[in-house]
Structures are given as structure tokens and as C-alpha cells.
Amino acid sequence: MKINFKMVCFLSIAIFTMGCAVPQSNDNNTFNSTLWLQTASEYKANAIQAYNSAAHNIRQAITDQSWTAALEQGPNYSSLPPAIILDVDETVLNNSQYQAQLMMDGAAFDPETWNQWMAMASAPALPGAVNFINSVSAMGVEVFYITNRECKPRSEAGPPCPQETDTIDNLLEVGIKEVKPENVLLRREKPEWSSEKKSRREEVASRYRILMLFGDDLGDFLPDVKKNITPMQRDDLVNEYKDNWGVKWFVFSNPIYGSWMGILSDPKSSYLKGY
Ligand SMILES: [Mg+2]
Numbered sequence: 001m002k003i004n005f006k007m008v009c010f011l012s013i014a015i016f017t018m019g020c021a022v023p024q025s026n027d028n029n030t031f032n033s034t035l036w037l038q039t040a041s042e043y044k045a046n047a048i049q050a051y052n053s054a055a056h057n058i059r060q061a062i063t064d065q066s067w068t069a070a071l072e073q074g075p076n077y078s079s080l081p082p083a084i085i086l087d088v089d090e091t092v093l094n095n096s097q098y099q100a101q102l103m104m105d106g107a108a109f110d111p112e113t114w115n116q117w118m119a120m121a122s123a124p125a126l127p128g129a130v131n132f133i134n135s136v137s138a139m140g141v142e143v144f145y146i147t148n149r150e151c152k153p154r155s156e157a158g159p160p161c162p163q164e165t166d167t168i169d170n171l172l173e174v175g176i177k178e179v180k181p182e183n184v185l186l187r188r189e190k191p192e193w194s195s196e197k198k199s200r201r202e203e204v205a206s207r208y209r210i211l212m213l214f215g216d217d218l219g220d221f222l223p224d225v226k227k228n229i230t231p232m233q234r235d236d237l238v239n240e241y242k243d244n245w246g247v248k249w250f251v252f253s254n255p256i257y258g259s260w261m262g263i264l265s266d267p268k269s270s271y272l273k274g275y
Contacts, residue, residue, distance in 0.1 A: 053247075071201075
């Protein structure tokens with residue numbers, strides 16, 4: 001059966017009693033994406049493929065002292081101890097349950113419900129992530145997490161960054177053997193740490209030789225790609241660094257959210273190209 005746009009609208013209305021005018025980046029349109037993250041074997045295979053490729057290259061990355069994955073790596077890095085940097089959400093942890101719950105509740109993203117979900121520390125891991133992280137750790141490689149989960153006290157007298165504890169709890173819960181608090185770098189943990197991850201990569205790169213980067217967003221690899229940039233300019237960057245993908249840089253699929261969508265101006269339907 002051929003599914004056309006009218007049918008998608010009808011199904012959306014039937015299931016969520018939400019309107020459906022033109023395709024936008026609102027929560028109406030995350031149905032298929034969320035379903036894919038929760039049910040598609042192809043998604044799992046994609047994650048395993050990325051972590052397997054990384055495992056295949058890790059020994060060479062450790063041995064070859066000229067090897068670095070970070071554009072922020074300064075000079076004289078070859079004698080620095082080795083490290084990898086991973087994003088958290090949709091890279092190590094799968095938050096599709098949060099997204100699914102939003103749809104079931106007819107709700108939109110909200111920092112409060114997102115905080116509740118983080119505090120549950122119950123997101124499952126992406127397939128392949130835990131084994132890879134534990135084995136790399138056992139090889140003496142330092143593991144860093146640079147996440148845009150935001151540090152924000154939940155009460156006036158509360159700790160300054162309960163989200164860090166939640167994230168560590170969740171990472172341990174899925175089976176990662178060790179997570180050092182000082183290696184988990186959250187947004188606004190320092191005032192100058194914005195959602196642009198460049199400054200946090202610089203900080204890690206000043207002390208470690210960065211072997212590999214893992215993320216679901218172009219911003220997990222490159223600076224200045226999250227605003228004031230066109231899809232074509234981003235494509236050019238992906239192509240410029242084509243030798244890094246699958247070797248030093250490992251990207252995970254995230255059709256639900258990300259700077260890929262954030263950089264599109266409204267109406268987003270104007271980006272659709274027919275024949
Ligand atoms: Mg992410």
C-alpha cells in the first residue's frame with residue numbers, strides 16, 4: 001500500500017488528535033522517527049556498525065602517536081595520554097522513551113519533563129556502546145563524555161548540577177564499569193560552556209590525545225555548525241573531512257532532533273525537493 005501525505009495526516013490526527021497542515025519540525029512529525037528508534041533492527045545494526053568500526057581501529061589509534069581525531073588538538077600532542085570523547089544522548093543512551101511518552105501525552109518537549117526523565121536514569125544504552133567503552137577503558141584510554149544536558153539546580157538549596165549525578169547513574173546502570181565525574185562535561189557546568197562543544201573539546205585536548213569522537217550531531221565533531229549555516233555548507237564540511245568518518249569520527253542516526261533541523265528556517269517544508 002502506498003502511503004501518501006494525506007494518509008499520514010489522517011493517521012496523525014487519528015492517533016494523536018493533533019492537526020496536520022504542512023510538515024514542520026513539531027512533535028507531530030516525530031512519530032515515524034521515534035518508532036524507528038524503538039523498533040527498527042536497522043537502527044541497532046547502525047549503532048553496532050559504528051562501535052565495531054571504532055573497536056577495529058582503536059589499537060592503531062593508540063599505537064600511532066600522530067593520530068588525533070580532534071580539530072582542537074594543539075601542537076605537541078603526541079606524548080599526551082590517549083582519550084576518546086563521546087556525546088551522551090542518542091550516542092551512548094537512547095532517550096526514545098522520553099520522546100514516545102511526550103507523544104502519548106500529547107505534550108511537547110519541556111525542560112521540566114526532560115529533567116524528570118534524566119532523574120529516572122533509566123535510558124537504555126545504544127547497542128555496542130557498553131562493551132566498546134568498557135574494553136577501551138581496560139586498554140588505558142580515558143573516556144570523556146561531553147553532553148548538552150544542562151546543569152541546573154532543581155531547588156535553591158539543591159546541588160548545582162544534579163543532572164551530572166543522574167547521567168553518571170544512568171551510564172553505570174547500563175553497565176559501564178567506571179564513569180569519572182570529572183570526565184563528564186555538561187553544558188553550563190562552567191559558565192563559558194555553551195551548547196557549542198568546541199571549548200570543552202579544547203579543554204580535553206589540552207591534556208589528552210583525542211583518538212576518536214562519537215556523536216549524533218555534527219556539532220559533536222566540528223565547531224560552528226549549529227547555527228547560521230546552510231545544509232549545503234554542512235554537507236561540504238562532511239565531505240571535507242570524509243576520511244575521518246568511520247575511522248576517527250563515528251556518527252549515530254538521530255531523525256528526531258538535532259542541529260540538522262535547528263539550522264533549517266521556517267517553513268521547513270520549503271526544503272523538500274520533488275522531481
Ligand atoms: Mg546527542
